[in-house]
Every structure is written in structure tokens, then in C-alpha cells.
Amino acid sequence: METLLGKIAYCVEFGKINKKAPYPPDMKDQDGADELTKQALDQGINADMILKNGLVTGMEKVGIKFRENKVFVPQVLMSAKAMSTAMAHLKPFFQSGEVKHRGIFIIGTVTGDLHDIGKNLVAMMIEGNGWEVIDLGTDVKPEKFVEAIKKHSANYVGLSALLTTTMINMEKTVKEIKSNTSGINILIGGAPVNDEFRIQIGADFYSPDPQGAVEYLNKHVA
Amino acid sequence: MFKSKKFIDIKNWINGIVRSEIKNAMPVLTYPGLNFTGEKVSDIVTRGEAQYNCIKILAERYPSAASLMAMDLSVEAEAFGSRIYLRDNEVPLIKSRLIHDSLMIQNLKIPKVGTARTFEFLKAAKLAAKNINNKPVFGNMIGPFSLAGRLFDISEMLVFTLVDIENSHKLISKCSEFLKEYALMYKECGVDGIMIAEPAAGLLSADMCEEYSSTYIRDIVDYVQDDRFMVILHNCGNTIELVESMASTGALALHFGNAIDIMEILNKAPTDRLIFGNIDPVSIIKNSDSHKIKSTVRNLLEKAAGYRNFVLSSGCDIPYGTPEENIDAFFEALEEYNKELKI
Numbered sequence: 001m002e003t004l005l006g007k008i009a010y011c012v013e014f015g016k017i018n019k020k021a022p023y024p025p026d027m028k029d030q031d032g033a034d035e036l037t038k039q040a041l042d043q044g045i046n047a048d049m050i051l052k053n054g055l056v057t058g059m060e061k062v063g064i065k066f067r068e069n070k071v072f073v074p075q076v077l078m079s080a081k082a083m084s085t086a087m088a089h090l091k092p093f094f095q096s097g098e099v100k101h102r103g104i105f106i107i108g109t110v111t112g113d114l115h116d117i118g119k120n121l122v123a124m125m126i127e128g129n130g131w132e133v134i135d136l137g138t139d140v141k142p143e144k145f146v147e148a149i150k151k152h153s154a155n156y157v158g159l160s161a162l163l164t165t166t167m168i169n170m171e172k173t174v175k176e177i178k179s180n181t182s183g184i185n186i187l188i189g190g191a192p193v194n195d196e197f198r199i200q201i202g203a204d205f206y207s208p209d210p211q212g213a214v215e216y217l218n219k220h221v222a
Numbered sequence: 223m224f225k226s227k228k229f230i231d232i233k234n235w236i237n238g239i240v241r242s243e244i245k246n247a248m249p250v251l252t253y254p255g256l257n258f259t260g261e262k263v264s265d266i267v268t269r270g271e272a273q274y275n276c277i278k279i280l281a282e283r284y285p286s287a288a289s290l291m292a293m294d295l296s297v298e299a300e301a302f303g304s305r306i307y308l309r310d311n312e313v314p315l316i317k318s319r320l321i322h323d324s325l326m327i328q329n330l331k332i333p334k335v336g337t338a339r340t341f342e343f344l345k346a347a348k349l350a351a352k353n354i355n356n357k358p359v360f361g362n363m364i365g366p367f368s369l370a371g372r373l374f375d376i377s378e379m380l381v382f383t384l385v386d387i388e389n390s391h392k393l394i395s396k397c398s399e400f401l402k403e404y405a406l407m408y409k410e411c412g413v414d415g416i417m418i419a420e421p422a423a424g425l426l427s428a429d430m431c432e433e434y435s436s437t438y439i440r441d442i443v444d445y446v447q448d449d450r451f452m453v454i455l456h457n458c459g460n461t462i463e464l465v466e467s468m469a470s471t472g473a474l475a476l477h478f479g480n481a482i483d484i485m486e487i488l489n490k491a492p493t494d495r496l497i498f499g500n501i502d503p504v505s506i507i508k509n510s511d512s513h514k515i516k517s518t519v520r521n522l523l524e525k526a527a528g529y530r531n532f533v534l535s536s537g538c539d540i541p542y543g544t545p546e547e548n549i550d551a552f553f554e555a556l557e558e559y560n561k562e563l564k565i
Contacts, residue, residue, distance in 0.1 A: 015384075023384045069463065073425040074380040081381070114307075114315045117377045117425070164504045165313050165541045191421070191459065191481060192538065197505040 004045070005053040008036045008086060012058025012128070013065075015078025017085050023078055033058075037086040047093035048100075051130055055083050055090075059128030063211030073121065076210075080124030087127065094132075101132040102221050106148050107158040108136030110169040115162035118190050122158055125210035126217060142176030149181050156217060159203070161190040171201040178202065185220070187213050230358055230414055232452045236474060236496055239287065240530045244560040245523055246287040247534035247553065248498060249507075250417075250456075250477075253292065253313075253542040254549055255280045263311045263542050267294045270345025274353070277346070281354045284553055288358040288414070291346060293539040294339075295364045295419060298400065299372040301337040302330070311542050319375040324389040330373075332400050335407045344411055351412030358414035360454060363405065365420025366398040366442070367435040373397070376422055383426075383434055390434065398438040405446045405453075415452035417477065418442065424459015424481075432467045439471040447472065454498065458538045465490045480537030484522070488529045498535040501552070507536055508544040512551035519555035 010016075011033040014024050018034035031039075033055075040050050062079040065071045093099040107123050109116055116138050127133040134152055136144060149157055157177065161167040167190060174186055186203040189210075198206035207213045239246050253263060255276030265272035273292055281289045296306050296314040305317040321327055336344065343361070350359045364372070370393045371379040383390045405416050423435035443453045455468055458479025465487055468476050475496035478487050484499040491497050501507060506518050519534065526532040534556055540549070 021385070069460075072427045072430065074384050074430065077377060077381050078384055112309070112312050112315070114317075115376070117380070120377055163313070164508075164538050167504055168508070168541065168543070191424075191479075192502075192504055194480075194502070194505060196502075197509070200505065200509055 004036060004040050004043070005050065005057075007031075008033055008040065008050065008054030009058040009061070011036060012055055012079055012082045012086065013061045015075060015082050017078070017082045033082040033086040034089075037089045041089060047090050047098055050086075051090055051099055055086055056129050059083055059125060060214075063125055063209075063214055067209045067211045073117070076121055076125075080121070080128065083124065083128040102130045103132070103156060103217065104134060104152050104154040105131045105156045105158060105217065106134045106136065106145065106152065106154045107160065108140035108145065109138045109160045109162070110166055110173050111139060111141050112169055113161050113163055113166035114138045116160075118162060119158070119160035122160065122189060122210045122213050125214050126158075129214050129218065131217060142173040145173060145177055146180045149177065149184055155183060156185050156187065156220075158187040158189065158213065160188075161193060164192045167192050167197065170197075170203070174201045174203050187216065189213065231449055232358065232414055232474070233449050235358060235414075236452070239496060239533060242530075244563055245532070245534055245556060247285075247556050248287045248290065249501075249534075249536040249549075249552060250290055250293060250503070250539045251280055251284070251286065251536070251549065252276055252290060252539075254540055254544045254546070256542055257546045258283070263313060264308055266292050267297070267314055268308070268339060268342060270342040270349065273343070273346035274349035277350050277359070278354060281357065284549065285557075286357070287533065288360055289350060289354050290360050290417060291343065291350065291362045291413075293362050293417070293419060294343075295368065295372070297339050297343055298364050298369050298397075298404065301333045301335075301340050301400070302373055303333075304373060313539075316372050319373065319378070321374045321393065324386065327389050327393045327396070330393070330396055332396050335400070335403045340404060344407055347408050347411040347413045351414075361405075361408035361411075361413045361416040363401060363408070363416060363418060365418045365423065365435060365455075366394050366401055366438040367426075368420050368422040369397040369401065370394045371422045376425075379422075380425060383430060394434060394438055398441060402442050402445045405442055409446050409451045414450065415454060416446070417454040417456050418473070419456045421456075421458050421479075423464065424457050424461055426464075428463045428467055431464045432470070436467045436471050439473065443472040447474065454496075456538075462486050462490075469495060475533075477535060478537070484532075485525055488526060488532060491531075493529075493531050496531050496533050497529070498533045500535065500537040503536040503538050503540045503544075507540050507548055507552060510548075512547055512554075515548055515551040516555040516558075519552055520559055523556070523559045
């Protein structure tokens, strides 16, 4: 069992989606996260163990390697794709309540920003760590964030901006969320954003990398 | 220091900066010119005359070492056929991806320079080159890898570089062919160089940056750069490990964003290139006050004092809506620092 879960974690870490995927070249024609997760379930391995010892373990390793500049965005995206493929097999177990999410995290890019790469990276990493992610997409108006927070009773929301011209809209979004909800923790991120800007706009947490957001969230629900 | 624009020898201009006893500045400054012209961002990016008016008024008002045209990284993708969102006071955005697969890459036609809004940008370049005579004028365009990301969707493009190397290169090659001709047309309009913004390359490892970006930038540099026309390569991403690859393109100047410590860059970069950077354009220049701007600028100038190839700049585009007094404070800090150097 350990070997199979280890293999799943390895596939997630190195972005091996399925058998026919050409990447990584040194794993050509080998089973990927897709086939191995299905095998694990067929063998009766608990879905929660697959999540924690396979997917979460793999994504954590990727997050740390990304922070240490040992892998870069393309490789992280491949890992996230492998993770999502495996996660699809676990979806019925989340729906039945057999596996529980660590919490709900809402994310979107702020008004005017259609660039979703940073948002997607963070969403995938957080989902890969066992959270339910409600992705509102791009160019999200402040009131839509508020509506989603209320609808899902979420305590954590992430705002992303890639452009210097749109990060300004984060401030409006933070104000709107803070004045219309309670107990919400707002995380911000994106290429032009930093901790100084977070303080200026009254958000709760800034991380320069997705792993920082994962660690912040996990610490809060530990 | 600067003579008639027609006779600017760009290598002499660079040498003048390097030999200068004082520090120079060239912030990425266009949209705040709207404070003075009273027009909208959408005017600048759709009408050459409006953009020229903005550049001209900034050139007269501020002692920037050179004038820069507007940074709008949707112009070239629109020329290929991408649809854009055009809003009054926001830089245009690409609506959705134009290219979805390898077949579409093969069928993608390289547009003629002058298509869509490239015509208006070139008109602005021609007017600026003709009428701004006391300093160089630099055009602005996107880099080939970033343009490919605009056409294919950047997330998908990054994955594509791992799973379909051949077609990734085909797409970037097409982007690069267009950009070479676009840069050449800027040169023919009479401007003194071009800033190539390649932020998407900041998402790559050094090896991948070399393969998918720098190789193509080098080709553009070889095509247009000479004694009267220079290339400034801008990357506002995480560039610490990319400096060597960026410098290997041959671009005479490298421009860095505020995501990195410029001192690390200055320690690594070749001393025969101008290094521009990197005051935070939003948190500091737009959103803070004169006092904070002055102290931040001064701190950077003091840290970089030993580097003669350093030119003070913003880390990226200074946004529309930046107060006039904040831009004033940026240049006042430079002036005060330089005055003390002369004493």
C-alpha cells in the first residue's frame, strides 16, 4: 500500500498525469496519477489515505521545491494537472462525506485582471492540500466575492492580481469584503504585490509563493 | 547633455550615462501624462496623436533621461486577431485565447505590421521622434514568449513548452517574426530604441528562459540594434537566475522589476549594459506620499551608488491615476541626491 501511495505522490510531484502523457520524458509509458489512483481505490485503500499520503504529499514537495527555485511554474502546472486528474477519482468520496475537506477557500482575480496563472497555481496547491476551492475566475467584482463568502460560509478568501494597474482594485475589494462579512481572512498575492501593499490595503496575509498560502491556511485549521 | 535627436549616437548616450558624475533616471512613465492632457487611457492606446501628446508633455516636464512610449501588452496580440477589452481608464486586456492547438499554430498567419492598433503606436513613435529633440525616445513592445502566452493562454503555453516542444517553438517563432518587423518599423519611424517587455519569461527556469525567450530576443536584437537604435529588455518577474540569459541577448540595457533585489542584479550583470530599476510603481510611486517616495528613491540611489551603469527607474509601468506630486517627488529625490554629489 505504501508503495502505491508513494508512487501516486511521485507522479504528482513530477507531473505524470497518465500513461499516455509524454511528460516527464523519463516516465514514458508508465502509469500516471490517473491509473495509480484508480488502482489504489480498486485495492480498497481508503480515499482519505490516498488524499493525504498520495496527493497532499506530492503537492507539498512541489510547493517546497517551487519556493526553493528547484522547479518553476511549468513544472508546478504539470504537477497540478496530475493532482487534479487523481482528485477526480476521489470526488465521490468527498460528496459522500467519507473524506472531508480541511476548509473552504474562495479565490479569484480582482476586477479588471484577466490573468489567472497565479490564481490557478494557488488554487491548485490549496486544493492539493485537501481544501475545497471555490474558484470565482477572473475579473471578479468585489460584491461577487462577498456573495460567495456568504453563500459558502467561507473563512478564507484569496485575491490575485498580476498587473500594477489592477492591483489597485484589491483595495476596493478588501474594503467591500471587510465591511460586509465578519471573521474573514483575506490572502493576497500576485507579481506586483508585496507585504507593504498588504498592510496598506488592510488584507491579512501575503505570500510570495503558493506554498506560503498553503502553510498559512493549514496552520489556521490545525 | 543631449543634442539634436537626429544625431543621437546611442552608444555615446550610454557612455555619457556611465561616465556621468551624477545619476540618471528613466521611469516607465506614460499614463500619468494624462494628468496634464486630460484625456483617457483609451485615447492613448487607440490614437497615436493622443499618445504622442502625453509623451511630449512628460518629456517637457520631467528630466527623464529618455522618453518611453506606452506599455500596452495587448497591441501585438490584437494584431494577430485576439479580441480585447477596451475600458476608459484601464490598459486593454485580452478577452480570451486565440490559439487552442497545434493545427491552429500551423495555420496562424503572421500579420502585417500596421495591423490594428500597431498603426497608431507607430504614428505616436513617428510624432515623438520628430518632435522630442532633447533626449532619446524609446518605443515599447511585448516579447516573443509573452506574446505567445497571450495568444495561447499563458498557463497553457507554459505546459505546452513541456509537452510539445516543436509546436511551442513554431508559435514563438511566428510571434518573433512579427516582432522583428514591428521593431524595425519603430526604427524606421525614427525612435532611438525599443523596450521589449518579456514578463512571462520570468516564470521559467534559466534553461527554459534561454530556450523559449532569450534565443528569440537575441534574433530581434541582431535584427535592429546598432549605433543609433538600442534594445532595452524588460522583465519584471523573478529574474535573479535569468540575468546571464537576458544579458546574452545582446540588449544594451536590461530593465528589472521590483520583485527582486536590484543589488543582486547589479552584482551579476555585465557592467557594459545599462541596468534600470526598480522602485515599486504602485505601493511606492502611486500609493505612498512624497516623503516615502523620496526616502525610498534615496535609499536605492545610495545602495547603487557604486554602479555607474545603474539608471534609476520604476520597476514597471507607473499606473494611470498616480498623483502629479508623487512623480515630482521621484525626480526631486534624484535632483537632491545629485546636488549633494556635486558639492
